[in-house]
Amino acid sequence: MTTQMFGAPIRRKEDPRLVTGGGRYLDDLGNDALAAAFVRSPHAHARVVDIDASGAVDVEGVVAIYTHEDLPGAVGEPLPLLIPHPTLTHGRTGYALAKDEVNHVGEPVVMVVATDRYVAEDACQRIRVTYEQLPVVVGIEKARDGEALVHDDVPGNVAAHMTQEVGDVEAAMARAPHHLTLDLDIERSACTPMEGKGVYARWDAERDELRMYSSTQTSTGVRAAVAAKLGLPLQKVECIAPDVGGGFGVKIMHPWPEEVLVPWAARLIGQPVKWVEDRREHFISSAHERGQLQRVTVGFDDDGRVLALDVKFWHDNGAYTPYGIIVPIITSTQLLGPYKPGAYRCEFWSLYTNTVLVTPYRGAGRPQGCFAMERTMDSIADTLGLDRAEVRARNFILPEEMPYDHGLLFQDGRPLKYDSGDFPASLAKLKALVGWDDFAAYRAAAEAEGRKVGLGIGCYVEGTGVGPYEGGHIQIETSGRVNVSTGLTSQGQGHETVFAQIVAEELGVRLEDVHVTTGDTRRMPYAVGTFASRAAVMSGNAIALAARNVRAKALRIAADALEVSPDDLEIVDGTVRVKGAPTTSISLGTVSVLSNPLRYAFDEAARAATQFAGTFDPDKPPVADDDEPGLEGKDFYSPTQATFANGMHAAIVETDPVTAEIRILRYCVIHDCGTMINPMIVEGQVHGGVAQGVGGALYERMAYDESGQLLNASFMDFLMPYASEVPTVEADHLETPSPLNPLGIKGAGEAGCIPVSAVIASAIEDAEGFPITRMPISPSELWDLRRRHAGGEVPSLHRALHRALHRAPHRAPHPGLGRPTSPATPATTPRDGSTTTAAVTKETPA
């Protein structure tokens, strides 16, 4: 029997190749290509007065130098605004090369093409650009006050102002017996994939054709954009995403200036041209995300049920808005998480600043939204003296209320309607996993040792698998090899494996016979791209549908050949056989031969399909009117709406009473992405997401100074967690199938990172006894908060005051308590990233 493929924790097919250096990334291609490099703006806001390239022209090896003046037609026009929105009243995009004005440090101004990158950079250094500096807008507060403007014609720096409201918030707020207002702040971070962007283009002058490669999350999108910009017929442009070393969102943005300029120059010069982004370029000229100030006002009843939620936030969209206002729209809708908000109003302003543009980064607006909602839930619980998990449970949407329509419009312009989920069950699992109900004892034991620990929680719902569509194409060769193609791209998610699992299961073939191609517009010209946790849902279902078509065709042909009814047939390990009589069989390879009537035979297998072989009906054409040659099938999947996955995380952190170091002792995840195609891959995605979330919570920030210089544009200064800083993730799953698609699946790609800042803030606050309203947080900042708390500037949590009152008589360590025990002890020894040791946490403050 074929072993079950769908749902099995199969090892990733692509890993042996990728981990042994067999990957072919953009910079592995095009060794004969000319190299491009860019002169980028050193100023955050300036007028370009003059460009003097005379010093660079005679650098040996320089082939071409381009400024905006050289760009013809559409190439010189503003880059496209990909996702317009009615409330995006002041959308602005940049130029491929700056025209007159630069709006952030890193904006490309001059392009140099040379024999190699060394020469190109030497030439760049000799180009003198004269700027007239303009007032700089950095930070949301400065953008909001509107004194200085990023774009002269955008008053108040407001790109978009949007409000969505369900119910009557004013009235519900007035009726609510309790109210709270929270001011929250979440910093900028960025995707920082291991491989930056890169573009390589070859122009074929004989055929008037362009082939380009881009380290992109959407090769179809890039292809269409480049064809439009260069005025080429779509058929004359091919775009291929080779192996891509991570994307996390930054590569769904397109076309980047370089994606237009490199193919344009390759065509003009008549030689292949390549550009590979370096790390500094990635920091200052790709994209960032996060970055919001939020004000939440909530009205709730005595039981902690939310009656009215009124959210205002200010979103920093950087210098331009080519990707529209997707990020703040997601924040404004997804912050609701698993809860019923009562009446809800969300108003946001998307603001320009003289910084790198902001486009989706894994989580895409959700971490900010989750932070707002979860901080609110914790505050309600604290105000009423209720258990934090209980307050959440009281506000949950219940399974019997599914599908649940929030009455809002989601990022895809369709209703925000949850398809399924069992939030109480998830919470129960989470509480059991982390030992929620035993935590008081754990804390008491830790306190007796002079240690400070805290428990945090965060819940989220994630709209995944947004449309409009993806396609799948499957072709079975006469050898039995199964070729699968889908148009969206891969950046290491394991698509080769999960799509192969779907096909192996649907067709009844062996996994090793299935070969998956993604992101190649020659193979699948219609596609959208890999983002929004959509690949498994969209392409997975499309591929499953295509496989079902192929299977039906295979059974029909085999039934003819074996002279049985298709219903009596099954496919096992690539062989079609009669159920109950497995020796009566025909291989799928032979079925493929039969599917394609031939005039010439080249090998043994093909002989069966030539015109003088076999029997046939002389009254019918070799290929029936309603049929096509070949054993292949194609289908598209286009859902009416997104499918909503969810998860709940809890963490135990320890904060050093002396140094304010923050250590995550345990990190627990309950994750529900519907039916899982491959639990091992889902878990890998969750682990990676949590790692990025930890980065966002404790380390990563984009430190712009007032003049718009990014002070930490290198991995020496931009801290990311190493393996030593990422906690062991204890994950468990719930599988609530989605009713929306044939496979019952939901997306999982972004999940892990969404609630981490909320969870860690919740845990630190619990350990410290005062509110945490700003993330990420460093030991230095926590130490400063402690000082301000001690000085009365930062209030105490109600429960901290309460605990202090009730703790006094029991202060002395209980002899029997000892070190806390299971289940609240770390599953594994916490890895200590610092060289200071755990023992020091026993000290009393200096």
Place this chain on the structure above:
Amino acid sequence: MIPASFDYVAPTTVDEALAALAEHGDDAKVLAGGQSLLPILRMRLNAPGVVVDLGRIPDLQGVCDDGDHIVIGAMTTYAAVLADDLVSTHASLLSKAVATVADPQIRHRGTLGGALVHADPAGDVGAPVLALGAELVVAGPGGQTRTVTADDFFEDLFTTAVGEGELLTQIRIPKHTGWGAHYEKFVRVSHQWSIVAVAATVRSEGGTIAEARVGLTNMGSTPLRAVSVENALVGQPATDEAIRAAVASVADGTNPPSDLNGDSDYRRHLATVLTRRAVLAAAGA
């Protein structure tokens, strides 16, 4: 992030290296392990016309015994320092500090001499070299050498007593045989430069501190020696209480930086905490 083009010379003796430096003047730059110089060149913060690689000069490598000193060649890599028994026996403070530098790859390229001349205040070898009262041997044009005490060696941010046309050739460390030592480094992620670190080495006699040396990393524009704390420690019992009192003023008069990893008040606080920990550990308490 590609260096501007430069000529490359790889002398095999100190004299040849000095001659190359003399010939090219301020257009020349010395290359040791390249772990600081190459990033600087790649970011085009510096664009020397000639790079003089010291990597092929055998005389600059290795550790030897010289009576009451050990002598470390400037081009000895961190990895070689770490593996060396003379260092761990007679200057264990240095071994302990070197063990915290970056990661194994960098420790196999980076050199003790390169790190000292680079003189990044967050670097980990300045404080122990200072605390151990090392002498630094500097060779100048024509091959004359002079010896500079560690106290005089570090002049400012990225500035040492090694002038143009000169080379650091040797680090001479008085033997601290039998001294306890500890390097307490505070970082947020592993493989990070010190936010603050404290180098302490202590000679104890029957539970009492007989001598102590304390150096501070990243508490100012150069590594600092905490002389008053050293003095206050002498004669103290190696107990938490006594040490706490003796080191309480360690941050007085320091002017540490404020940056993304911590503001200067926090650094002062850390210095006190880390000094106590370092001295306690060095005293074996």
